[in-house]
Amino acid sequence: MSAFPTLSARVRLPLDRFDLDVGFETTHRVTGVFGVSGSGKTSLLETIAGLRRRATGRIRFGDDVWLDTPGRRFVPPEARGVGYLPQDSLLFPHKTVLGNLRSGMRRAMRNAVDAEGTLHNVVEVLGIGPLLERDPATLSGGERQRVALGRALCSGPRLLLLDEPLASLDAGIRRRVLPFLDRVREQFDVPMLLISHNPIEVQALCDDLIVLRDGAIIARGEPRSVLTRSEVFPIAENEGFENILPGVLVETSGETSLVRLGAHETDPLIVAPRSRQRPGSRLMLSVPASDITLSAARPTGLSARNILPARVDHIRDIGFWRLLSARISEHAPPLVVEVTSAAIDELGLAPGVELFLIIKARSFSLYEAPEAA
Amino acid sequence: MTESTLVALRSTLLWASLATVLVMLPGALLAYALARFEFFGKRVLSTVAGLPLVLPPTAVGYLLLRLLSSDGPLGRETLGIDLDILLTWKAVVLACAVMSAPLVIRTARVSFEGVDPRYEGMARTLGHGPVATFFQYTLPMASRGLIAAVILGFTRAMGEFGATIIIAGNIPGRTQTLATAIFSAQQAGQDAEADFLLVIALLVGFGAIFTTEYLSRKPIAAAAR
Known part of the structure; x- marks a missing residue:
């Protein structure tokens, strides 16, 4: 994995209810900014894009200084070389889909990017070939977001700024668009700053997570671990905690698929609903923390398809119940389980204790893109 | 149909077009500034730009006359050169431009x-x-609205009467326009002449309003999903 240029920002921007006042530095591939709506996330992104003239402070990306208020330096948005995906796509209504994709290509060519090659690649990866001649007004929400993402990628950006790429989509479409973002993450060598109030999105895509509340950073770190902290969890809790797990499809038979959680031969296999992908494909699964049952001994005579041996990593008190993290392998991320404190006492659960996780195949949701053409 | 009526018709089209072109560029820039930026004196500027819409056109004409008369601020004695505008076709264009400016600026701003x-x-x-x-x-x-601004500005210019008659007069073959020609024909009792001009005015007006109606239709509704 190549190292990415350092993005460092220390900025201040007066907003209606509070001041945005943050400082951070990151070299990760995907850095997430998490928080409820109205916490200053979009303002932060627009400040980095150069769209907020009233912001003060310092922003540096690699060797370039984009903002330096004491030094009276402000680099306008057109000279920053960022790709911006706003929450509501903002596709230009007077251009076709292809026209939109091409609208940043002159900059790409100025920067000696192989613009036509990139366009080709983007169309392929995002699966928007059949849409090219369409009028943006006729696209569905998911299609619009993919085209807007493509437009940002075609402009030869050095940094991608993604504002709630999935927020405007309903759950079903979100499940189909998320894999496209994952593909972009894997296939384009561009660092991203991704804003979201959706725990699934940040777990699936981010390497590093910054949590924002009322314009200030309140937590930072590895996404899964940050999201289960007691000061962050209530923010994330909308429909309960969802575990997001990357996996590789092993085989499909009947109404279920066998998925390996991780890339290693020794990583655990789970039974999930049937996938349309080919064996060997990467995919993402989610399982709600409330859908996992714990057992102290290996149960028998159960209909549930997955009985996974695990070891308790840690238990966090989030006020109303506990979040238990359990490891099912060396490499795979721990699974988070919602349990009551009574259950913890009764089973004698504590870090290091071995137990079994029981999960129905149907409890897993697959996040998969329609098969690439 | 007299020769001078045809000249008046042709000239009206030319002058109204000229006035529209003259107003459109600065008008659109001003409209953009009013739509996008906050600056000192914005309200006053916007009010002044709207005045010709509410003042009697003859008042605007008289104001222009005072400005351009030989001892006025833009007159020969003040500037040292004679702009030679009054009672010429230039006066018609000026009157048309000033009178259609508010409509153009407002429509463009919206x-x-x-x-x-x-x-x-x-x-x-x-x-x-x-x-x-x-x-x-x-x-x-913004193009739909801007095209509507052009059409409204052009038709307002074609219909201009009050300010025109004060600074350009109503000289057949020289400064007479569609509007002043109708006035002359009616006053002189030349009903056939006046009827003909009325039909032309109706056609132009109907076409203009109909086109703006057409332009203001909502674009294809976005696929709601």
Whole structure:
């Protein structure tokens, strides 16, 4: 994995209810900014894009200084070389889909990017070939977001700024668009700053997570671990905690698929609903923390398809119940389980204790893109 | 049909077009400034730009006459040169331009206000400078409203009477327009002449309003999903 240029920002921007006042530095591939709506996330992104003239402070990306208020330096948005995906796509209504994709290509060519090659690649990866001649007004929400993402990628950006790429989509479409973002993450060598109030999105895509509340950073770190902290969890809790797990499809038979959680031969296999992908494909699964049952001994005579041996990593008190993290392998991320404190006492659960996780195949949701053409 | 009526018709089309062109460029820029920026004196400027809409056209004509008369601020004695505007075709164009300016500016301003400035921000992040953004993104997105502004400005110019008759007069073959020709024909009892001009005026007016109605239709509703 190549190292990415350092993005460092220390900025201040007066907003209606509070001041945005943050400082951070990151070299990760995907850095997430998490928080409820109205916490200053979009303002932060627009400040980095150069769209907020009233912001003060310092922003540096690699060797370039984009903002330096004491030094009276402000680099306008057109000279920053960022790709911006706003929450509501903002596709230009007077251009076709292809026209939109091409609208940043002159900059790409100025920067000696192989613009036509990139366009080709983007169309392929995002699966928007059949849409090219369409009028943006006729696209569905998911299609619009993919085209807007493509437009940002075609402009030869050095940094991608993604504002709630999935927020405007309903759950079903979100499940189909998320894999496209994952593909972009894997296939384009561009660092991203991704804003979201959706725990699934940040777990699936981010390497590093910054949590924002009322314009200030309140937590930072590895996404899964940050999201289960007691000061962050209530923010994330909308429909309960969802575990997001990357996996590789092993085989499909009947109404279920066998998925390996991780890339290693020794990583655990789970039974999930049937996938349309080919064996060997990467995919993402989610399982709600409330859908996992714990057992102290290996149960028998159960209909549930997955009985996974695990070891308790840690238990966090989030006020109303506990979040238990359990490891099912060396490499795979721990699974988070919602349990009551009574259950913890009764089973004698504590870090290091071995137990079994029981999960129905149907409890897993697959996040998969329609098969690439 | 007298020769001078045909001349008046032809000239009216030419002068109204000239006046529209003259008003459109500065008018659109002013409209954009009013739509997008906050600056000192914005309300006063916007009010002054709207005045010809509410003043009696003859008052505007008289004001122009005072400005341009030989001892006025724009007259021969003040400037040292004679602009030679009064009672010529230039006066017609000037009267038409001034009287249609508020309509043009207002319509253009509304159409610029209808373009979400975030589209402009988007274009900037894609590498376009402010000027390129204006011409390649803002203008095309505001184009329906701007075309409506052109049509309304042009028809207002064609119908101009009050200010025109004061600074340009009603000289057949020289400064007579459609509007003043109807007046002359009616006054002289030449009913056939007046009827003919009325039909022309009706046709032009109907076509103009109908076109703006057509333009103001909502674009194809976005697929709601």
